[in-house]
Amino acid sequence: MSEATPARPSPEELDAFRTEVRAWLKDNKPEPPDFQLPDSFMEVGTPEQFEYLRAWQHKVYEAGYIGLTWPKEYGGGGLHGLYQGVVNREMGAANVPFMVNIIGLMWAGPVILQLGTHAQKQRYIQKILSAEEIWCQGFSEPGNGSDLGNAQTTAVRDGDEWVLNGTKIWTSLGTEAKHMILLARTDPGAPSKYKGLTFFLAPVDIPGVHKTPIQKMTGEYGFNETRFEDARIPGDSILGREGEGWSVAMATLMFERGAAEGQAGGLSMVPLRVDDVVQLARECKRDGRPAIEDPEVRAELVRFVMEERALGLCQVRQRIPGLVTERPHAIMMMNKLVGTEFRRRLARFAISLQGANGVLYMGDPDAPDGGHWQRNYMNAFSATIGGGTSQIQKNILGERVLGLAKSY
Amino acid sequence: MADIELSEEQGMLANSAGDFLQKHSSFEAVRQRLASDSGHDAAMWKEMAALGWLGVALPEQHGGADMPVGALVSLAEPMGRHLFASPFLATTLAGRMLAVGGSEAQQARWLPGIASGETIATVALTEPDGSWELGAPQLRAERRGGGYALRGSKTFVLDAAVADLVLISAELEGVPAVFAVERAALPDGALRREVLIDEARRGYRLDVDDFEVGADSRLDGDAPAALDHAYRLGALLVAAEMVGGTEGVMDLTLEYLRTRVQFGRLIGSYQALKHPMVDIMVVQEQARSLLHHAATIFERDAGLAEVALRMAKAMAGDCYTHAADRAIQFHGGTGFTYECHAQLFFRRAQFCEYSFGDSRHHRRRLEPLLLEEGCVWESAHRLVPGGLPGG
Ligand SMILES: Cc1cc2nc3c(=O)[nH]c(=O)nc-3n(C[C@H](O)[C@H](O)[C@H](O)COP(=O)(O)OP(=O)(O)OC[C@H]3O[C@@H](n4cnc5c(N)ncnc54)[C@H](O)[C@@H]3O)c2cc1C
Numbered sequence: 089m090s091e092a093t094p095a096r097p098s099p100e101e102l103d104a105f106r107t108e109v110r111a112w113l114k115d116n117k118p119e120p121p122d123f124q125l126p127d128s129f130m131e132v133g134t135p136e137q138f139e140y141l142r143a144w145q146h147k148v149y150e151a152g153y154i155g156l157t158w159p160k161e162y163g164g165g166g167l168h169g170l171y172q173g174v175v176n177r178e179m180g181a182a183n184v185p186f187m188v189n190i191i192g193l194m195w196a197g198p199v200i201l202q203l204g205t206h207a208q209k210q211r212y213i214q215k216i217l218s219a220e221e222i223w224c225q226g227f228s229e230p231g232n233g234s235d236l237g238n239a240q241t242t243a244v245r246d247g248d249e250w251v252l253n254g255t256k257i258w259t260s261l262g263t264e265a266k267h268m269i270l271l272a273r274t275d276p277g278a279p280s281k282y283k284g285l286t287f288f289l290a291p292v293d294i295p296g297v298h299k300t301p302i303q304k305m306t307g308e309y310g311f312n313e314t315r316f317e318d319a320r321i322p323g324d325s326i327l328g329r330e331g332e333g334w335s336v337a338m339a340t341l342m343f344e345r346g347a348a349e350g351q352a353g354g355l356s357m358v359p360l361r362v363d364d365v366v367q368l369a370r371e372c373k374r375d376g377r378p379a380i381e382d383p384e385v386r387a388e389l390v391r392f393v394m395e396e397r398a399l400g401l402c403q404v405r406q407r408i409p410g411l412v413t414e415r416p417h418a419i420m421m422m423n424k425l426v427g428t429e430f431r432r433r434l435a436r437f438a439i440s441l442q443g444a445n446g447v448l449y450m451g452d453p454d455a456p457d458g459g460h461w462q463r464n465y466m467n468a469f470s471a472t473i474g475g476g477t478s479q480i481q482k483n484i485l486g487e488r489v490l491g492l493a494k495s496y
Numbered sequence: 497m498a499d500i501e502l503s504e505e506q507g508m509l510a511n512s513a514g515d516f517l518q519k520h521s522s523f524e525a526v527r528q529r530l531a532s533d534s535g536h537d538a539a540m541w542k543e544m545a546a547l548g549w550l551g552v553a554l555p556e557q558h559g560g561a562d563m564p565v566g567a568l569v570s571l572a573e574p575m576g577r578h579l580f581a582s583p584f585l586a587t588t589l590a591g592r593m594l595a596v597g598g599s600e601a602q603q604a605r606w607l608p609g610i611a612s613g614e615t616i617a618t619v620a621l622t623e624p625d626g627s628w629e630l631g632a633p634q635l636r637a638e639r640r641g642g643g644y645a646l647r648g649s650k651t652f653v654l655d656a657a658v659a660d661l662v663l664i665s666a667e668l669e670g671v672p673a674v675f676a677v678e679r680a681a682l683p684d685g686a687l688r689r690e691v692l693i694d695e696a697r698r699g700y701r702l703d704v705d706d707f708e709v710g711a712d713s714r715l716d717g718d719a720p721a722a723l724d725h726a727y728r729l730g731a732l733l734v735a736a737e738m739v740g741g742t743e744g745v746m747d748l749t750l751e752y753l754r755t756r757v758q759f760g761r762l763i764g765s766y767q768a769l770k771h772p773m774v775d776i777m778v779v780q781e782q783a784r785s786l787l788h789h790a791a792t793i794f795e796r797d798a799g800l801a802e803v804a805l806r807m808a809k810a811m812a813g814d815c816y817t818h819a820a821d822r823a824i825q826f827h828g829g830t831g832f833t834y835e836c837h838a839q840l841f842f843r844r845a846q847f848c849e850y851s852f853g854d855s856r857h858h859r860r861r862l863e864p865l866l867l868e869e870g871c872v873w874e875s876a877h878r879l880v881p882g883g884l885p886g887g
Pocket of ligand 1: 130224225226227228229230231232233234235257258259260261311469470471473474475476477478479480483495496767
């Protein structure tokens with residue numbers, strides 16, 4: 089982002105801004121719908137869920153509360169990151185819905201801003217913020233998931249166009265999306281599998297793109313198989329350069345995993361807090377007694393509170409250069425792994441507080457918290473698998489941060 | 497105020513400590529020192545004093561630098577990393593106890609010598625029952641003549657053999673008291689060197705029976721506050737030592753994983769070794785964040801400072817003992833030898849874990865602090881509208 093660094097606000101300016109945001113959220117928090125909302129953008133399974141969430145993002149955009157750090161000329165706020173931080177925290181505290189166009193806001197948009205041409209930024213950025221155009225991601229294939237560099241979907245140049253063939257899978261928001269960030273093979277004869285890849289900004293509401301919804305373990309929908317059969321996209325759809333798709337994909341994943349900054353902001357999923365689990369432990373009974381009286385429950389709760397606090401403090405320490413000299417990027421690089429695994433373990437633990445009633449699921453009138461935790465535990469795997477599995481994250485951390493030899 | 501702060505002064509302290517210890521606390525130096533009788537290097541102590549390390553958190557009018565107590569972490573962390581052992585911990589605890597619980601006259605008598613390095617001091621607070629609670633000592637003091645007579649036992653009196661001054665906690669007429677006693681005045685045979693798992697450290701058992709001390713040896717200030725301060729500062733400094741130690745043992749293990757080859761490959765490429773190292777790193781990052789938070793708010797907000805401190809000691813303890821345990825295993829047969837430096841960290845980790853409350857001790861005490869309805873933690877972190885922690 090080429091603009092001059094925006095000025096750092098004074099504490100008074102931030103306080104005033106916080107007051108404004110808080111008031112706005114109070115007045116504009118949407119009424120809860122009469123249907124169940126999803127836990128994250130990866131579980132948007134019905135048109136009514138989608139429209140509700142899209143309307144909310146649009147409202148937030150119009151109020152100017154996302155993309156605060158993005159350049160003004162493309163529809164952003166051109167402000168210092170502290171402003172967006174205030175909004176994010178206030179949204180978390182106010183328990184408002186999350187943003188729906190997450191792929192656009194959190195990684196497609198940032199990577200376009202980082203590597204795109206002026207024309208591409210003009211074309212795409214503002215509509216990402218307003219949720220007018222939804223983005224999806226075409227990285228994984230049935231045969232190539234963790235081994236993303238082995239992607240086999242092909243793009244062949246034909247005159248002014250590229251012709252796509254192949255199958256992408258687990259396409260979140262695939263049904264609603266207008267565009268896809270797509271990794272495809274343009275040079276099957278390249279000396280290494282990584283060198284033959286190119287990164288596209290591809291329309292997916294065009295002939296030759298077939299979308300098939302896939303049902304999730306929870307019974308809900310939210311991701312697709314996306315099949316390309318001679319789908320023709322414009323010749324200027326490349327982000328970065330032909331044959332350099334791998335490095336663009338890596339830059340994208342840095343944003344996706346929270347290892348690089350530049351996201352538009354807003355909530356990306358329903359926050360899961362240890363507080364809520366402490367409260368649940370007070371309300372639930374195990375063997376006739378409040379769960380919070382169980383010594384093992386207490387011991388585990390303490391560990392969860394400690395871990396949540398420590399992870400929060402890591403984000404503070406990360407910004408103090410004198411306290412991260414050993415591994416300057418470790419905290420950023422580990423955010424994805426620790427955040428998603430923490431959420432999974434916490435949701436599992438929350439079910440265990442419910443004793444015999446822990447087996448009741450969403451839809452049963454007696455289910456504690458409406459079966460929310462049971463669904464939450466299942467959905468937690470979307471983040472420990474999607475975006476690069478936890479095992480792959482450990483490989484990356486071991487190799488890039490700890491300097492150990494590559495695993496295959 | 498921020499949750500974690502590092503002043504410029506503190507950063508400089510950390511850098512100078514890193515440089516100094518790099519030079520004076522190589523593995524070879526550590527091994528040489530641990531084989532000596534006193535474990536103490538007087539020349540080096542002088543250098544430490546010259547760097548101002550012994551008066552960091554002592555009052556200016558008594559020769560100290562009057563920095564925040566939390567700044568001591570910037571010294572203790574690199575000490576742990578370099579396996580350094582010296583009377584620093586013992587002397588610092590004694591100095592701070594005097595600063596909290598000594599009268600002006602007692603401070604004027606002892607603190608300048610401590611701050612200048614002239615006086616090595618130590619504390620005799622734990623007792624043979626092994627309790628970490630320091631607030632209810634059982635060693636008995638009774639009034640005798642114009643002074644007092646002490647009877648009872650203390651354990652883990654660090655560096656007592658080279659100390660000039662010993663602070664002894666006791667029960668006097670049902671309340672805790674602290675006595676500042678010259679080591680030279682102790683009866684013959686009162687000190688017995690303990691055999692500690694950490695061979696670089698020196699601990700002594702103290703047994704006294706009708707040991708008479710003068711009236712002016714009793715600290716005139718708030719003895720319970722001084723004991724509480726020792727408990728908390730001990731935990732903070734040992735937590736810092738553990739965070740530093742984890743860093744050191746990680747380095748040692750990673751170096752081996754980067755060079756040792758088996759089955760034709762560097763062993764670091766095996767995920768059975770790589771992933772546990774990542775798990776250790778991830779907890780270490782958290783422990784370090786908790787530590788510097790605890791240091792930052794150590795003197796700020798009593799209730800929250802206690803929470804932060806217990807979290808830091810508990811997580812640092814879990815992390816260091818585990819990292820040291822894995823260090824042995826990941827070195828294979830070499831790891832089982834006396835010659836391999838992994839054992840130095842391993843023994844230090846065990847020693848630190850059981851000093852000033854082990855992880856379980858602190859987690860237990862966190863339960864009411866975190867889970868009771870209406871606890872300080874809850875009002876600070878849960879009920880503040882919009883106030884998620886960490887911002
Ligand atoms: C809810 C959800 C939403 C998703 N959304 C999208 C999306 O929008 N767009 C998209 O492109 N993709 C998406 N994905 C796909 C996701 O990125 C892949 O599932 C993931 O990268 C893993 O690939 P895979 O499923 O092929 O599993 P595999 O790669 O076959 O992995 C199987 C198991 O082997 C382990 N494994 C594999 N390689 C190694 C190794 N080298 N070392 C150690 N362990 C290894 C994995 O950790 C895993 O446990 C989504 C996934 C989920 C669950």
